[in-house]
Amino acid sequence: MKSTLLIKLEKISSDWVLADSGDLQVLAALHAELTGIVGECEENVREAVSRHCNVAIGSLEKLIMGESQDPTQELHSISSSISGLYSVVSDGLPQRKGSAPPRSKKAVPKNEKSANMAVDENILRDFLGRQPGVLENLEERILAMEKLPDTKTLEDIQRILHTLKGESALLGMSEVEKLCHKAEDFLEAAFTSGRAEGLLQIKDWLERRFLSLEGKGEAPPSVDGLMATLSLPQNLEASKAEFQETPELDEGCSQNDPALLTEFFHESQDHLEAADICLMRLETEPGDGESLNAVFRAFHTIKGVAGFLGFRNIQSFAHETENLLDKVRMGKVALNGNILDLVFEAVDSLKKRLKWLAEQPGKAYPKANCEAMNNLLRKIKGVTKSEFAGMPSATLPSAKAGMKLGEILVASGALPQASLGEALEHQHADGTNAPLGELLVKDAGVPAHEVALALRSQKAANEQTASLVKETVKVEAERLDRLLDAIGELVIAESMIFQSPELKGRKSPVLTQQMVLLDKITRELQKMGTSLRMVPVRPVFQKMARLVRDVSRKNGKQVEFVCSGDETELDKTVVDKIGDPLVHMVRNSVDHGIETQIEDRIKAGKPAMAKVGLRAFQKGGNVCIEVYDDGRGLNRAAIVKKARERGLIENEGETLTDGEVWNFIFDAGFSTAAEVTEISGRGVGMDVVKRSIEELHGRIEIESQPGVGTTFSIWLPLSLAITDGMIMRLGREKFVFPTLSILRIVPLVEAEIFTVEGRAQMLNLQGEIIPLLSMEGLFPRFPTDDNNSPRLAVIVESKGRKAGLPVDELLGQQQVVIKGLGESFKHIPGLTGGAILSDGTVGVILEVDELLQSLRTEKLAA
């Protein structure tokens, strides 16, 4: 008996979590199921069960009837009722001794730890695996919101938080669930300043929590601490409560300081007056951008102050109007008569509303006026939203993604709220589950055309959301490598077929055609294969956006972060490792690069808002990442002075080029900062930068102009697994020299070689004497042909020391995939690994630095 109930509940809760929470049909089904459950449960738990059920059913009804003004709240109460139901029912089960915990994985236990134990490992791992992406996404949206809080961004954030809340509840992470709920509250508070800050803190906490669950890093302090420090914006609780009780546009905020209120009213009236005048101007001159901006500003200011004072409805009203104006400003909506009328109306009703507030503080706004305002709001939203869905305004009813048919129709005014309720009742009463649209046409007498339009716009809106999410598949890195191996082999096999004399002998046009096709497909496959490991640098750039924001806040600078080219792709290993150096550089740019005093910037003729940016682009086989700022630039005199103090140079450095001077800042411990700040100044950062970039086989360049700004350019190879190499033959063997380590290749002329002590050879290279090493000396037992003496010398340089390596022949230049020589060899000094050459054989890739280094240590040992 109980277990069937449990199964039923399991189904309900999974349906609930999976369901699109706005789908009326699902809600109706859920309604029916919940009603049934009360009768099914046993005596001892019936009371508790029916209590939970009633709460859920109540919320469901509100949702279905569209009565709720705060669907999120309802959704949450349904979720918690379902989980409550679950614990009641599963707790009521007779506990079998020694048996496994309740069969449910979804029960919400009191203790988080035990919950995690009970949860299926795979589900948890999958969940955790997805979180970094989710959180990144969240952070991006929060930052976007801070810049421009448009409805879409807010909705996105809400969606992310809500999903996270649902999932964590499922996994029994009550802390996470609690926090997400709090975050949702926070978001709803529509309290702009400080909102982003709080949300970011929440995001950070979540990140740490998830990492600790994965076993990386320590668990964050208890969530309660964070919750306590998150000061909820004033009046939130009040306005929220009020909001639920009086869903219509109408509130009274009596708790505010009267002086503040008066000021707000006067200011707002002034703004609205100004807006009126500008609107009139726009009537005659629709292209007048300045006037449009003025109107925009008026609404924006009112929105901000209203939000601050807790006039939630005024705020959202102003916000919607602002959205509309924004569309106009961006040229997405033509400012024609209709729209102007709407804006005029908006100004008028805001005026009226404010007047009421000023004269009758604390009194509810008359019902009729509210109605009018709501209608207007709907109209405005309609225009803005239909544009969102890519529809010509007014022809299609407005629809947001995830909106239900009924909602769309009600919103467009084609269907009265009451009839929708009736139709829905009807729908689940007769249990046929007939589509709502049909019922509406049949029973409620809604014109079929209207329903069709609504359906179309619903589809369009949903599709739009769907297209935003790129589908990805997670694959083990090892499988990927195997695929790449197979592709590599295919390429080689293909080229061997092409070279085979049997085929070359045949002169068949058809065969040639087919071979060309095969070749094309193979190349395509190869290209795709190498691109598989490539990921965009976006996540790293996003982190920098956050960093700039935090650092600039901390030292009170106004800095705008701009980034471009974040879709540029690099090998995953490189992307993972580039984050650290970028952190240092961006931090330096904000901390040192940007002028401390805004007056200094203004004096220099620069905008007060400083700019720090990241730019990535591909050039040839390399990717360049630039960190730039429009700050004061590097101070040559200070750097030279410091370099002298540190004994790096002896004179005043007049002969040094700028580039050489700038390079001093990469020296460990080099800092011109007068004092060490919390963020930087110890001279460690740039040293770290240089090292990490060298590790990635990249290089860094600095460009700086005093007073104009500084640009750091990091050049990186596309991939760590691929290197550009010169293929050389020596005897029977082929070697790959990384192109970057070759200075030049010179022909060996007998006259320029002389010996030392009869054995060691030296090479006179245009007056420069460098040692000529022999492969036999470097690699004992190296099989060489004695008949041929090497004809070329490859000149390499390592740590300022040059050396020549004799080779027989230069076979060509090729991009090679670096492969290990197999585990059994581990690391052989002087060799990077092997590369499969175009003829299918393996070439040994030399590591020049190590090669020369090992020679040196051997000398020491001897």
Added chain:
Amino acid sequence: MAEIKEEVVAGASMAQAGKYLTFQLGKEVYGIEILKVQEIIGMMNITHIPKTPDFVRGVINLRGKVIPVIELRRKFGMESMTDTERTCIVVVQVKWADNTITMGLLVDEVSEVLNVTPDQIEAPPSFGAGVDTDFILGMGKVGQKVVMMLDVDRVLAAEELAEVKMVKA
């Protein structure tokens, strides 16, 4: 700990009955448990790797994977022989620590797959010092032939290859 390990090795070093791939080195016949063999490939270009012991002939490209090739003759202290048409590489899977690694064995010629029954197996001979029979699990007498059953895991003990760093001129 070391003792336990030795016991395990001793336990494992009994030749098991079953199918063996046999190959020749000169006139001697050796067998490898068929389950260890991945494939047999013809002679191909082998790239010499500097600073490795002399029994390591080099590496080959096995369908995109670089694997080492061991010259068994050298490993057993026999004379090297110039490669012939019948020379081939037996690719085997070797257990090393917790990993399985793939390696190639350069042999004179592959003969056949033999079924060795338990009664055909005899304990490995002991010659005292001089001849290392550590990696011979047993002797199989099948018909007229005597097959030396190799413990591939030990013949190609990867530790030996890892020691290449020690090799100096």
